[in-house]
Amino acid sequence: MSVLRLFTGRTASAPVARERLQILLAHERSLRGHPDLLMQLREEILAVVSRHVVLDPDKVIVRMDRGKHVSTLEVDIELPNGADRAFASAG
Amino acid sequence: MSKVLVVTSGKGGVGKTTTTAAMGAALAQAGEKVVVVDFDVGLRNLDLVMGAERRVVFDLINVVHGVAKLPQALIRDKRLENLCLLPASQTKDKDALTEDGVGRVIHELRKTFDWVICDSPAGIERGAMLAMRYADEAIIVTNPEVSSVRDSDRIIGMLDSKTVRAENGERVEKHILITRYDAGRAARGEMLSIEDVLEILATPLLGIVPESQDVLRASNVGCPVTLNSPASAPARAYHDAMRRLLGEDVEMQIPSERKGLMNLLLGRRAA
Numbered sequence: 204m205s206v207l208r209l210f211t212g213r214t215a216s217a218p219v220a221r222e223r224l225q226i227l228l229a230h231e232r233s234l235r236g237h238p239d240l241l242m243q244l245r246e247e248i249l250a251v252v253s254r255h256v257v258l259d260p261d262k263v264i265v266r267m268d269r270g271k272h273v274s275t276l277e278v279d280i281e282l283p284n285g286a287d288r289a290f291a292s293a294g
Numbered sequence: 295m296s297k298v299l300v301v302t303s304g305k306g307g308v309g310k311t312t313t314t315a316a317m318g319a320a321l322a323q324a325g326e327k328v329v330v331v332d333f334d335v336g337l338r339n340l341d342l343v344m345g346a347e348r349r350v351v352f353d354l355i356n357v358v359h360g361v362a363k364l365p366q367a368l369i370r371d372k373r374l375e376n377l378c379l380l381p382a383s384q385t386k387d388k389d390a391l392t393e394d395g396v397g398r399v400i401h402e403l404r405k406t407f408d409w410v411i412c413d414s415p416a417g418i419e420r421g422a423m424l425a426m427r428y429a430d431e432a433i434i435v436t437n438p439e440v441s442s443v444r445d446s447d448r449i450i451g452m453l454d455s456k457t458v459r460a461e462n463g464e465r466v467e468k469h470i471l472i473t474r475y476d477a478g479r480a481a482r483g484e485m486l487s488i489e490d491v492l493e494i495l496a497t498p499l500l501g502i503v504p505e506s507q508d509v510l511r512a513s514n515v516g517c518p519v520t521l522n523s524p525a526s527a528p529a530r531a532y533h534d535a536m537r538r539l540l541g542e543d544v545e546m547q548i549p550s551e552r553k554g555l556m557n558l559l560l561g562r563r564a565a
Contacts, residue, residue, distance in 0.1 A: 216510075216511040216514035216515050217514060219514055219515045219516075220513075220514035220515070223342070223347070223516060226348065227342070227347050227348070231384065234385075239385075241351060242356075242361065260363075261363055263366075264366060265351050265352075265366065266349070266351060267348070267349055267350065267351045268348055268349060269347075269348040269349075270348070
């Protein structure tokens with residue numbers, strides 16, 4: 204195969220496919236017990252934040268990037284003006 | 295004017311998801327605003343073929359149920375900024391989709407996008423019905439093979455009776471896309487010819503996509519074949535099909551068999 208690749212100048216795509224599948228399936232299998240984990244996390248994070256500031260649920264963006272070793276859950280909450288003062292009084 | 299396009303077939307494994315990704319990317323490259331929507335609830339794969347599987351947070355069902363807003367669930371393609379994906383749910387079952395809910399989502403998508411491309415699941419069950427329900431146009435993906443042609447005929451019947459357009463006395467514009475076409479086998483008479491397929495289905499042809507390793511390679515790396523290898527035969531076929539869909543008159547190329555060295559030496563005629 205490697206000799207063939209020398210001539211065709213192509214790198215095989217199957218290893219890429221294998222790695223993508225391994226990462227994806229590892230995540231899907233781990234979530235099989237509680238499929239709504241992500242949703243639950245979001246709800247609880249929002250509940251904690253909204254205990255201190257008023258937030259608009261439409262201004263909350265949740266992004267996910269599932270990696271091989273670590274995944275990132277990014278919760279981007281846009282706070283209305285004056286929210287910092289609310290923080291200070293709450294704290 | 296926005297258009298809702300369903301990519302359907304009845305039979306599984308004929309190339310619906312590949313076609314949705316390739317046509318979606320080709321239309322987006324032509325400057326159209328495109329969203330591809332996966333209707334295969336429980337067995338989603340469009341995210342994988344589009345290379346967005348690591349970025350799925352919300353899905354179609356979440357939007358239908360009001361758990362997430364549409365802009366939160368749409369995943370913007372990293373390569374083409376006017377191409378978005380709305381994934382299916384992997385965990386819910388297909389009964390989670392309601393006709394009204396899907397109708398609301400499609401209605402909202404129409405406001406933002408020029409093309410709403412619905413990737414239908416195989417079969418003729420609820421998911422497939424809902425994928426075609428609000429369609430203005432349909433691509434029926436067909437392989438030149440008896441069971442695929444039979445299932446396509448069944449799907450054509452459903453497009454003519456079970457869609458909102460059909461119920462209002464209007465027509466869903468239907469196009470046949472022949473995929474996995476093997477010129478060599480067709481020349482040897484081992485595969486239904488294009489003329490046979492079109493005669494049986496009595497529906498106009500949108501394009502002929504040859505069987506190719508480039509399609510497999512594209513899905514391996516998670517990139518629509520029209521972006522991953524634009525010069526390849528399947529990418530060119532999808533590109534031509536896209537132009538026909540936009541109303542251009544593009545000459546139909548019937549893929550021909552590449553002559554092998556032995557054939558050339560023996561002076562055999564390939565096609």
